[in-house]
Amino acid sequence: MNGEERRTQLIDILSKSDAPVSGTVLARKLQVTRQAIVQDVALLKANGQQIFSTSRGYVLMGNNECERIFKTIHSDDDVEQELTLIIDLGGKIKDEFVYHKAYGVVKADMNIKSRKDIAEFMQNINTGKSKPLKNVTSGYHYHTVTADDVQTLNEIESCLRERGFLAKLNEYEPVDFRKNEK
Numbered sequence: 001m002n003g004e005e006r007r008t009q010l011i012d013i014l015s016k017s018d019a020p021v022s023g024t025v026l027a028r029k030l031q032v033t034r035q036a037i038v039q040d041v042a043l044l045k046a047n048g049q050q051i052f053s054t055s056r057g058y059v060l061m062g063n064n065e066c067e068r069i070f071k072t073i074h075s076d077d078d079v080e081q082e083l084t085l086i087i088d089l090g091g092k093i094k095d096e097f098v099y100h101k102a103y104g105v106v107k108a109d110m111n112i113k114s115r116k117d118i119a120e121f122m123q124n125i126n127t128g129k130s131k132p133l134k135n136v137t138s139g140y141h142y143h144t145v146t147a148d149d150v151q152t153l154n155e156i157e158s159c160l161r162e163r164g165f166l167a168k169l170n171e172y173e174p175v176d177f178r179k180n181e182k
Contacts (some may be wrong), residue, residue: 019057
């Protein structure tokens with residue numbers, strides 16, 4: 001198991017626990033050292049996870065929704081198809097952002113939860129002078145997606161990959177956002 005898979009499992013364990021989980025228990029379950037757990041927790045926190053350390057172990061705070069950031073690429077003609085794929089599989093699209101070499105992260109809230117939201121977004125894009133944010137970076141962009149469980153996010157990721165929408169990270173991008181799950 002690689003580090004990303006281990007961190008995904010770590011989040012899964014914490015999200016299913018009603019009580020704090022000690023680093024020792026996590027290390028045993030994930031078959032790594034306690035120090036590896038400490039490092040994984042630090043990485044997850046740096047990526048926005050709300051993990052708190054207590055005297056009895058780690059606690060995942062939040063609303064029990066899972067979250068993952070997907071880096072995607074496609075044409076303007078595929079925007080609606082990408083958004084619909086995510087929604088139809090049970091995801092909610094919190095935002096879209098781009099990582100620009102000169103400007104850094106440029107982000108826009110989307111809060112798309114339904115096909116109606118998609119239709120309104122598409123109407124705004126199609127009737128205005130604005131273009132999708134992804135066009136600033138030649139089609140590459142990120143979406144923060146939430147779902148009820150990790151399996152749903154995995155299915156969304158798989159379908160994005162099958163449709164050719166999933167993009168690889170470049171060496172200048174600071175963090176692998178894909179496994180940022182709450």
